[in-house]
Structures are given as structure tokens and as C-alpha cells.
Amino acid sequence: MSVPPIEITANARPATFEVEAINEHGAIVPTVIAGEHPLTIYLDKRELVTLMTLGAAPEHLALGYLRNQRLVADLAELAAVQVDWATDSVAITSRTLRASGVTMWESSPGAAELDSRLARRTITTGCAQGSVFGDLMEALDQVALPAAARLSEEVLLTVMERIRSHESIYRLAGAVHGCALCSNAGDNRGDILRFVEDVGRHNAVDAIAGWMWLEQVTGADKIFYTTGRLTSEMVIKAAQMGIPFLVSRSGLTQMGYEIARRVGMTMIGRCQGRHYLLFTGRERFVTPSAGAVA
Amino acid sequence: MSVPPIEITANARPATFEVEAINEHGAIVPTVIAGEHPLTIYLDKRELVTLMTLGAAPEHLALGYLRNQRLVADLAELAAVQVDWATDSVAITSRTLRASGVTMWESSPGAAELDSRLARRTITTGCAQGSVFGDLMEALDQVALPAAARLSEEVLLTVMERIRSHESIYRLAGAVHGCALCSNAGDNRGDILRFVEDVGRHNAVDAIAGWMWLEQVTGADKIFYTTGRLTSEMVIKAAQMGIPFLVSRSGLTQMGYEIARRVGMTMIGRCQGRHYLLFTGRERFVTPSAGAVA
Structure with a gap:
């Protein structure tokens, strides 16, 4: 599957800044802090949302946001993704709008359909008060994670070691929170393919989703790692990316657990050092002694 | 200032659930996980948002959400806050709607004004993709934090110790993330007045804001503690509550830092044990040796 090329900028922001703090001994301590910038997403000149972001991968973040909110179904619909930090904005232009030559959004052939997609939106929240569009739970019933995929304990420990270093x-x-997309196939099993950090854990996962979409990378033979908690929205996003293995340093919530069971995801939490807890999808996890543990 | 009594439910959900996990030795480990429930907020029968919450303080969460989004200016406008977990919803009813006796939201005398407030909304994000309404930065210029307020190192260390235990x-x-409202006045300086945990750090701060609003508690002589990062949205919410001291176990972002300086907030991060870093508003912080450190 190939898509026509998209005009895309590569305008990352500096990730860190230094400020002065005073510690408990009264000493001045130069301290590195993470950047945070507003980024307003425009789709065909229509303002959608302002995200606060580290700005490490703003183009991928914007694409992943559109994909995970299911506002654009097919990458081939898009002509350009242009980040401009002078105006803290990213302009995404559809091929329909570009071809039409109109300059006002309201005149765009796609305006009515976009309006209808936006009208269906429900704002939900995992970590802060996130926004998703449409009925995510209904969409989940269309997700089919590969039943035959397997993750060995050895590869899990490799992923944990790679993340640590x-x-x-x-x-x-x-x-900041970090997310990593790791390989679970071929000679490079356990390798980090993509690593994104952001002030919001949902931004980090959206930026990886946007990169996968742009590069036409599939999820079935991947492992998704996050430093963040495994709440409902994190599990939903991993499922939408088609990734059967979700791994976290942190714990999980009840809805994260229930949704992982419903979609048949293998979810592993509390990964620290060589420790971990396998919560769901046991049949896909293989240990040296027992084979699959279930 | 007193407000007419509000009909309010007290429908907290159980905070934790137990599930089975398998650890790295293949042993089954009963594991306690945090609850997570959707809660849809209706204001005068109009659906506003679905928050994912632990459900520990759903009425206060809904009130704090309305307050922090500046959708309701005065508590006296409200007649009832009713949480119903059978429908995962909270119905907030204005006195205007109740007095009018209408049953359809569109017929409510306040419908047009609420529509106009909702239309101004901008969705921003701190941790995940949060939503705020209107121009928050503009509103910040109306915030006046008390210049004369002081926080002693002794009280800071007391707060940190109380939180730890x-x-x-x-x-x-x-x-989950936790937030605490602590006293900075009278004999109980450093005491925890209110402690709320939630799956989202913005829900925890909103629930404290809602409680303060309902109980008519002012922020000038308080300290706000959060386990979460000091991003722009966290600083904005503390400023909106009128609290001059913001303390966190975690670090901060550049926008959090800049907004704290702009509104003149005293912000202290990286609080661990007896260690801390004082970032902004040094003139309000008093150590035994030096008096105010600036």
C-alpha cells in the first residue's frame, strides 16, 4: 500500500531549557526543564484543538491526533502538514481543499462532512481530560489483534533493558512521558524503532501513531512501551494501532484491564529491572520453562 | 458570603479492585488496581464532557470542572448536583432551569448563554489532551495572588511529611495522581485539609477546586500540593483558585515556569524527603537562616 507523497515540515523545538532554582541549602542550582509549547491544529483552515507539547515531533503528533480521533480515515486524503512556530500552529491541508483552490474553509467541498465528524465528538479523559471523537468503544469491536503473535520473556527483558539505557x-x-515502538520480528526483536517523549503521555502515543501512519508501519509484529499508566485511553490507542503487546513501567486501571481483556491484548505492567506483572492475554506470552504460561 | 443550599449526592465509587497477575517467576499474584469509570457531565440536560475518573469525589469533580472551565460563574446559580452511576452521569441543574419548570434543555432560559460560552471553548492539554474554555491566558491577568503571603521552610517540610505518611x-x-490542599494559617499550618486522588491529575485538582467552591474556602492562606508535573494547565488552575504556593514531587515545564512567574506564584518542585527546588516567587519563601531567600 503506497500513498502519494505529503508535503511535510520537520520543525522540532528545542527539548529543554535551563532555569535557576534554589535548593534546600540556599544554593543556586541551574536546572534543566522540559519545553512546553501550544500547538493549534488546523485541518483545512478549521481550528480543531490546541495541544500543549514538548514539540519534539509536531508533524507526527498532528497526524496521530487526526488518526486517533478518527477525523481522517485515509492518509491519501492529505496533501500537506506544515508546522509554523511563529504562529504556534500546524496547518493540515486535504487534497480536496488544495484541488478546489478555495481559500475559505466554509467553501471547501469537505466542510460539511468534517462538521458532521466533529459533531459526533465526545470528550473523554485518561490522564488529564483528553478528547476523543465518536464512539470509541464501538470502534473497538472492529479491532482484531493477531491471535498467533507471541512475545517471549527474553524479548520483553531486552525491551526493558533498551528503554533503561x-x-x-x-x-x-x-x-515528560515516553513511549517506544519496538520490534517483535526478525533479527532485531526488542529493538526500539521509534521513541517519543512529550509533556502529555497521550501526545507521545499520538506522535508514534502519526509516524506509523505516515511510514505505513503495521502494529501486528510490534511491542508498545509506555512510561505512563495503562488507563482506558492508552489501551484503546494501542488497540487502534493494531499492536498486540502493551508494556508499561506503571500500573493499570480497572477500565484499562477490562478493555485489554475485551480486545484480547497482552498487557504487562510494573516493569522494573527484571520484574514484571502479566495482566491479560497470557496465551501470547512465552517463558523458557513453561512455554505459554496459560 | 453564603450561597443557598445545593441538593448534592455523595456517590463515591469503590476506589480499588483486585485482579490476578502473573509475575516473572510464573506465580499468580493478586494485585490491587485503581478503579476507572466514565462520568458524563450534563449541565441543564446539555451533555458537556465524559471524564474518566476514579470516582472518589464525583460531585466535587463535576463542580470543579464547571468552575475551572468557567462555564458557571457563581455557585448560587446551581440548584442540584446529582451523580447516578447506573447511567455513569452527573446531572447539574441550574436554579433558572428548575424555576422555569421546562423539561427540554432547548427551552431553558439559559440555553442561549450556555451555547455562547461553549462556543468560545478551546481545547488545550497539559498531561493528556485537556479541555479548557475561553481564553485562559487572558483570564490570568485578572488573577491577583497575595503578595504578602509567606511560606516557611518548616511548614513546607511539614506538608511533605504529612503527604508521605x-x-x-x-x-x-x-x-493515580494525588492533590492536597494544605493550611498555611493558624495553629494547623501544614495540615492536609483535603486530599483527592484520581486517574487524571487534572481531575484531582478539579475535585479540590469543586470542594473549595462548594465550601467557600479561599486560596490565599493555602498551599497546593500535587504528585503531578507542573505544566501550564496545573499552574493556571492553582492560580484560578487563588493559591500562592504550588508544591510538587515532580518537575516542571517551561510554560509552567513562565506562567508561574507571570502570575507571581511561588512554585517549588522536586520535593523528595527533605530536598526541594524553589523555582519562582522566592520573595515569599522564608528559611530560618536567611529570612526570605531573595
């Missing part, structure tokens, strides 16, 4: 803004400045 | 869902189940 990965250079990160978190280590420098804290105050 | 406080019973919490986090300690049992992880996957």
Missing part, C-alpha cells in the same frame, strides 16, 4: 529528556529534565 | 490509593494500586 536509552538517552531521554526524562533523565535530564523529568516532567 | 498519608494513606493513599497510590500506595495500594499506583496509577
Whole structure:
């Protein structure tokens, strides 16, 4: 499956800044802090949302947002993704709008349909008060995660080790969440294919979703790692990406657990050092002694 | 200032649930996880938002959401706040609607004005993709935090110690953020007045804002503690509550820092044990040796 090329900028912001703090001894301590910038997403000149972001992968964030909110079904619909930090905005232009040559959004051939998609939106929240559009739970019933996929304990431990030794803004400045897309196939099983940090954990996952969409990377033979908690919205997004394995350093919530069971995802939490807890989808997890543990 | 009594339910959900996990030794481990429930907020029969919440303080969460989104200016406008978990919803009814006796929202005398407030909304995000309404930054220029307020290091260390020894869902189940409102006046300086945990850090702060609103508690002589990161939205919410001292176990972002400086907030991060970093508003912080550190 190939898509026509998209005009896309590559305008990342500096990730960290230094400020002065005073510690408990009264000493001045230069301290590295994470960047945070507003980024307003426009789709065919229509303002959709303002996200607060680290700005490490703003184009992918905008694409992933559109995909995870199910506002654009097919990447081939899009002609351009242009981030402009002078106006803290990203302009996404559809091929329909570009071809029509109109300059006012209301005149766009796609305006009425976009209005109808926006009208269906429900705002939900995992970590803060996130926004998703339409009926996500209904969409989940269309998700089919590959039943035959397997994750070995050895690969899980490799992923955990790779994450631990990965250079990160978190280590420098804290105050960010990280997500990683890792390989679960071929000679590079356990390798980090993509690593994104952001001030919001949902932004980090959206930026990976946007990259996968743009690069036409599929989820079935991947592992998704997040530093964040496994709440309902995190599980839903991993399922939408078609990834059968969701791994976190943190814990989970009841709805995260229930949705993972419903979609048949293998979910592993509390990964620290060589410790982990396997919560759902046991039949896909393989240990040296027992084979699949279920 | 007194407000007419509001009909309000007290329908907290159980905070934790137990599930089975399998650890790295293949042993089955009963594991406590945090609850997570959708809660749809209706204001005068109009659907506003669905929040995912632990459900520990749903009435206060709904009130704080309305207040922090600036959808209702005065508590006296409200007649009832009724949480019903059979429908995962909270119905907030204005005195205007109740007095009018109408049953359809569109017929309500306040419908046109509410529509206009909703139309101004901008969705922004701190942690995930939060939603705020109107121009928050403009509203911040109306915030006046008390210049004369002082926080002593002794009281800061007391707050940190009280938080450390406080019973919490986090300690049992992880996957939640906590916020505490603490006293900075009288004989009980450093005491925790209110402690709320939720799956979203913005829900926890909204629930405290709602409680303060309902109980007519002012912020000038208080300290706000959060386990979460000090992003722009967290600083904005503390400023809207009129609280001059914002304290966190975590780090901060650049916009959190800039907004704290702009509104003149005293912000202290990285609080662990007896360590801390004072970032902004140094003139309000008093140490035994030096008086105010600035």
C-alpha cells in the first residue's frame, strides 16, 4: 500500500531549557526543564484543538491526533502538514481543499462532512481530560489483534533493558512521558524503532501513531512501551494501532484491564529491572520453562 | 458570603479492585488496581464532557470542572448536583432551569448563554489532551495572588511529611495522581485539609477546586500540593483558585515556569524527603537562616 507523497515540515523545538532554582541549602542550582509549547491544529483552515507539547515531533503528533480521533480515515486524503512556530500552529491541508483552490474553509467541498465528524465528538479523559471523537468503544469491536503473535520473556527483558539505557529528556529534565515502538520480528526483536517523549503521555502515543501512519508501519509484529499508566485511553490507542503487546513501567486501571481483556491484548505492567506483572492475554506470552504460561 | 443550599449526592465509587497477575517467576499474584469509570457531565440536560475518573469525589469533580472551565460563574446559580452511576452521569441543574419548570434543555432560559460560552471553548492539554474554555491566558491577568503571603521552610517540610505518611490509593494500586490542599494559617499550618486522588491529575485538582467552591474556602492562606508535573494547565488552575504556593514531587515545564512567574506564584518542585527546588516567587519563601531567600 503506497500513498502519494505529503508535503511535510520537520520543525522540532528545542527539548529543554535551563532555569535557576534554589535548593534546600540556599544554593543556586541551574536546572534543566522540559519545553512546553501550544500547538493549534488546523485541518483545512478549521481550528480543531490546541495541544500543549514538548514539540519534539509536531508533524507526527498532528497526524496521530487526526488518526486517533478518527477525523481522517485515509492518509491519501492529505496533501500537506506544515508546522509554523511563529504562529504556534500546524496547518493540515486535504487534497480536496488544495484541488478546489478555495481559500475559505466554509467553501471547501469537505466542510460539511468534517462538521458532521466533529459533531459526533465526545470528550473523554485518561490522564488529564483528553478528547476523543465518536464512539470509541464501538470502534473497538472492529479491532482484531493477531491471535498467533507471541512475545517471549527474553524479548520483553531486552525491551526493558533498551528503554533503561536509552538517552531521554526524562533523565535530564523529568516532567515528560515516553513511549517506544519496538520490534517483535526478525533479527532485531526488542529493538526500539521509534521513541517519543512529550509533556502529555497521550501526545507521545499520538506522535508514534502519526509516524506509523505516515511510514505505513503495521502494529501486528510490534511491542508498545509506555512510561505512563495503562488507563482506558492508552489501551484503546494501542488497540487502534493494531499492536498486540502493551508494556508499561506503571500500573493499570480497572477500565484499562477490562478493555485489554475485551480486545484480547497482552498487557504487562510494573516493569522494573527484571520484574514484571502479566495482566491479560497470557496465551501470547512465552517463558523458557513453561512455554505459554496459560 | 453564603450561597443557598445545593441538593448534592455523595456517590463515591469503590476506589480499588483486585485482579490476578502473573509475575516473572510464573506465580499468580493478586494485585490491587485503581478503579476507572466514565462520568458524563450534563449541565441543564446539555451533555458537556465524559471524564474518566476514579470516582472518589464525583460531585466535587463535576463542580470543579464547571468552575475551572468557567462555564458557571457563581455557585448560587446551581440548584442540584446529582451523580447516578447506573447511567455513569452527573446531572447539574441550574436554579433558572428548575424555576422555569421546562423539561427540554432547548427551552431553558439559559440555553442561549450556555451555547455562547461553549462556543468560545478551546481545547488545550497539559498531561493528556485537556479541555479548557475561553481564553485562559487572558483570564490570568485578572488573577491577583497575595503578595504578602509567606511560606516557611518548616511548614513546607511539614506538608511533605504529612503527604508521605498519608494513606493513599497510590500506595495500594499506583496509577493515580494525588492533590492536597494544605493550611498555611493558624495553629494547623501544614495540615492536609483535603486530599483527592484520581486517574487524571487534572481531575484531582478539579475535585479540590469543586470542594473549595462548594465550601467557600479561599486560596490565599493555602498551599497546593500535587504528585503531578507542573505544566501550564496545573499552574493556571492553582492560580484560578487563588493559591500562592504550588508544591510538587515532580518537575516542571517551561510554560509552567513562565506562567508561574507571570502570575507571581511561588512554585517549588522536586520535593523528595527533605530536598526541594524553589523555582519562582522566592520573595515569599522564608528559611530560618536567611529570612526570605531573595
